[in-house]
Amino acid sequence: MLKAKSSFTGAGKVGTYTTKIKWGILDIDARPFGNKGYWGKRIAQNDSRVDAFELKVNPNNESFYVEHPKGGFVQFENLNVNALQDGKMVLQPNNSMYRVYDKPAFLRQKVLDEAIRQTQAANVKGLKVEWLVSDQTAVNQLTQFFAEKNVNIIVKFLAE
Secondary structure, eight states: OOOOOEEEEETTEEEEEOEEEEETTEEEEEEEETTTEEEEEOOOOSSHHHHHHHHHHOTTSEEEEEEOTTSSEEEESEEETTEEEEEEOOSSGGGOTTSGGGSOHHHHHHHHHHHHHHHHHHHHTTOEEEEEESOHHHHHHHHHHHHHTTOOEEEEEOOO
16 A cells, blocks of 8 residues: 555544555545544545435545455445444435335345445454435335345435
């Protein structure tokens, strides 16, 4: 990992990112957080509603990155005590992939693959995963879906 020196601010804190991590094709300015992962620069979302929802999950405008045991990093909006939180903003409820039982099998598999990758990374660090979802129907369907697939993710409603 390379050293970087860019400043961040948030919740009255001022500090320095000391590391660069590779998230997909992006180099992210980050700082280690114990043995749990890295706080790093958040990539803003193109849709203003999605961006505002993510900032509601983490008002410090950072993301939390956890190394995956098979390589690379998994990005979350926040680390709250021992829970990695991922915000899921549903823009069009009737067309949301998070209403998994309303979608074809290949889309359910895409959601399942993401969930499994997140829990694999979390388990190595002794952390749990929470999805904060802006649509109650999606919360209900994801909760049932993860229970059926034996994926240990807590799904909670978070209003937009």
